[in-house]
Amino acid sequence: MKRTKGGRLALALSVAMVATALSMPVSSASKELTSLEEAGEGTSNAVQMGAADAEEEAGSSTISKEKAESLIRQYVNIPEDYVLQRTSYQTNMLTEGKRYEWNMQFQKQVNGKHIGSINASIDADSGQLMSFSSYVDNPSAKPTFPLKVDRKEAQRMAEELIGELAASYQTQLRLDEAYGADTLPPLTGGVVHQLRYERVVNGNLFNGNFIRISIDSEGHLQSFRLVWDDTITFPEAGKTLTMEEAQAALEKAADPELYYILPFNQGMGAAKPYLSYQLQPFAIDAVSGDLLGEDRYYSYRRGEVSADPLTKQPLGSKPETGQLSEKDAIAAVKDGFGLPEGSELVSSSFNDYKDEQTGKPKLQWHLNWVLKKDGKEAGNLYASVDGSTGVVQSFNQYSHHNEVKDGQGVTLERALEKAENTVKEQLPWLTDKLYTVKPDEKQYEYKQPEEIGSYSISFVHKVHGATVQYDYVNVNIDARTGEVRSFEARIADFDYAYSTPRLISESAAVTHWMDVYKPQLTYRLQEQYWLDGQPLPVEKVNLLIASGERVPDDIEKKSTVELVYQLVSRPLEDSVFLDARDGQWRSEETGEATSLDRPRATDIEGHWAEHSLELMVAYKALDLKDGEVRPGAKITRGELIKMLVLARNSGRFASYDGLANKEMSASFNDVSASSAYFAYVESALEQNLIDRGDGNFEPDATVSRDEMAELIVRALGYNPLAEYDHMFKVNFKDADGIANKGQAAIVVGLKIMTLSDGKFLPSKEVTRAEASIAFYRYLQKRAELHEAPLRI
Structure with missing residues (x-):
């Protein structure tokens, strides 16, 4: 698509910004473009040409190399200390033809060290900006928590940017609501909002063409990428199945398969296989409802599983055990x-x-x-x-x-x-x-x-017709x-039942899976590259052309476009599997029963700690009982450690090196491998957040404010400093009763914990609400206290 006149926007990347990194937000005037991770998505048809081929092809393009550099410098204000390091001329294989792009990289070096780089590509005929990326070596950049820019604000910025950079595409785009959407609230300021706007043709989606933009939580643009092919011929939509008819046809065509799966964080010796019904996304013809083949270039590479086993009966018995020399x-x-x-x-x-x-x-x-x-x-x-x-x-x-x-x-x-x-x-x-x-x-x-x-x-x-996935x-x-x-x-050494266990029906499994998937009406493009009568993967095509062994005209490309209803997954907070025995959704990490929807507490509306409690419940750091989080209940040692480890791990399930140790055993007498707190307690011990002490952890014991202060300071990494408590001015009214004076001074000084009438109240037991507030403040201060390395 040609750029409209007057649509060119000079995107300024200032010298000041290169020095300070990510200092300027996206605005309606000039855009400050910062680090883009060059995406492979949508670029699989691009091939780098050999030098001779590039020179020959470039001579036929509308825009010369010199003009391309001039246009890029109009899009992007290249600082004077950035030198043009590399230029390449790239061919994009379109469905019915080719598109050529100029790619240029500018670099800044100081004393031979790479300090920064700027990359940009433009259409060699129309001058349309296709992509931009930059890298600045600036470790002092420090995101804040909570986020300055949430996803909704990032979406507004992205749409404003599209209006500036790709106005002629704007009316043909629709936001993919699921792409990049994190179902959980962030626990760190280092968040990048990923947004993708997909092409709309005849009122239907075509997600093979899109504009992708990423904006960080500070409001800085991190990426822009335009993937578009105007040579595709789309069939008329005609009369298609209604959404209700498509839903019924998809359910009828669904063919769930049985697998034995193994959750990967069940603890040493506690692992057990589960029988699971799995249903991979598939597509049907949008008009007839007929089942279609896979949307893959080379599904044949996976091979075909034989209908029968190697033999009807085993050829021998399992070897006896002993000890070999x-x-x-x-x-x-x-x-x-x-x-x-x-x-x-x-x-x-x-x-x-x-x-x-x-x-x-x-x-x-x-x-x-x-x-x-x-x-x-x-x-x-x-x-x-x-x-x-x-x-x-x-x-x-x-x-x-x-x-x-x-x-x-x-x-x-x-x-x-x-x-x-x-x-x-x-x-x-x-x-x-x-x-x-x-x-x-x-x-x-x-x-x-x-x-x-x-x-x-x-x-x-x-086993019993179920594929053993592990x-x-x-x-x-x-x-x-x-x-x-x-x-x-x-072959994992598990004992399986002699007969097939009692399972839910396949139709019931499909019904469950339809809670995960939803029908989507979309155009689907299937392409194959052929050379000398045989199909080739695009990687092989690129290699042959880049090496000069073949030219693009040697490659035959076969494309088909069809309107389909396909199953797409809704965003899920957990990776889950469907238990084939009871129809329960379970976590792929732990095997524990879970829900497709975020747990929500019914007893915190209007509570002074509502937001922080919601955060802890969302990450299952605090459990619900009959839908209630019980904010006034005393927090236990196990719950507090789980909360701390999740906070340090940005909400991810605890994992630790000990799980890989072949001689590992539980570190505490009262926290066995089967305990729900086992992984969190072992992780905390490994990170030196807790001590082994007398060998008992007491996971169900309550926690005092004195103990919580020490935990938080350990998590911040300041505990060695806190031991020099004479360095701190501890003028609390009850200072004499505080065992960890330095730690108390630090958490109060950082406003993570507060005083009550001048008292710290070290022995007061901490409630769930108080713990959630303290850890929310911990997350804030952790971001603020981030320190850049010293440069000499």
Whole structure:
């Protein structure tokens, strides 16, 4: 689309702003553009041309390199100390043609160090600004909490910017309400509002074209990106299904699948698999309601899962347990895969640990060989063996030389046969539960063995017809020699029921999922690139053109546009899964029952701590009982630690290095791995926010103001300073009764906690409302106390 006359806006990036970073907000006059993270979204059709091709193509464009630089300098006031570092001429493959863009990067360096950069691209024919980005090395930039600019204000700024920079597109755009929308209130000032305005054609969405803008919570523009293709021919909408008819058709076409899934933060030894109904988004024809294929360029790459397992009955029984010596482990590898002539064992290690999921003891050998040929190193071989059963868990062979006689290789069928036989030999007790994932042979057409490298063939583990999502079996077969190059088998040691458990119906599962998804009427563009009769991924296309092996005209592009109803997910506060046994939504992190909607307290309207209590309830730092948060109830030690850790982690679920330790056990006698506070308490201990003391944490005990003051000061990182309490003027009326005088002085001085008639009241028990207020103030002060590193 051509720019309208008079639509050019000089976007000033001042020298002062480069020095102070993010100092100017978006305004209706000149826009201060600051750091854009160059987005890959919408740019997959862009290819960088070789130097000769670029020069030839650039000569045919309307705007020369010199004119392009002049236009960019009109859009952006480039400071004098920024030097043009790089210029490139880029081709964007459109549906019916090409668009050329000039890309320019300006850099500022001081004493050879990169201080800042400015990037901009414009349409080489129309002069339309397509993107802008800048980077300024300024660690002193300090966002504030609460936010100066919320999402609603950022939206107003973005729409004003579109009116200045892309006025001719303005009437063809609609805000994607879900894109970038965080369902939870922020716990940090470092927030960037992501906004995307999608193209509207014939009154219907087309989300393949859009304008994307990001604005930070201080009101500074961080990104502008225009992705548009005027060469697409859209079919007339005609008579489509109504929203109600589409809803019914989508529900009828929905095909939920059963999976065993494993929440990833259940605690050491507490993990258990859940049966879950999963439903991936899909689309139907907007007129007929017929189910359509996936909206993917190359879905064939995923392969097709076989209808039947490797065998109807297992070929053997599960190996008995014992303890293998190094000699036994080496023999297991040799018997299973063979050791090439000239193999030399160079290292081995033995591990004895507890499985972090099941808590069961595990033994494992790790073995490493060097492969030699004619006295010289020719490769490596690595293997791991279960030290209890002798099962080879991984085998990886790397050879520097793979000779192929007469240029012959192996076919996909031969590779599949080899892979299946390998799995049958290594995992005979599972053959009736393993299903081959056959790669689509189209991806190997017209390729020589050396181009293929190896066939990667995976196997799906199913129990009672449900895919075990956390298990993994993969075999790589060398396309030149037919040898096994690698074998990986990760089968979790869980005990499954002998028969399929009682489940909710598939129709009930669909009904549940329709609470997550909503129908959306939209145009869908599907594109494929073809070269010499075979489909190619866009990355391969870009590589071929950039290297000069091919020119854009060699690539055939096939495009189809269809009007569809598709399922789109509404924003969710938690990553959830649907429990197939009881229809309950559960957290993917913990497996705990959860809700699709934010919990809301019914007993805090008009309360003096309403806002801070809402914040803590939203992040589940405080639980609800019958819908009530009980603001006057005493807060417990467990609740306070959970609140503190969530505040420090910006609301994310607690995770800590200890979870990965194979010999980890609970640090406190009264907070076991099954406790709801376990991860938070262990995280707090690891961060030195609490001490182990006598080994008891007392999670249900109440908390005094003295104790809370120390916790907050530890979280701020000032506790060592607070120990020098003689440095502080503690003139509270009850100072003699304060155990942590320095800490009390700090929290009062920072106005995180307050006095009552000149008294600190150190032994007073803290209520839930008081704790929520204190931590809200902590969040504010944490942002204010952010310190930049000293520059010398």
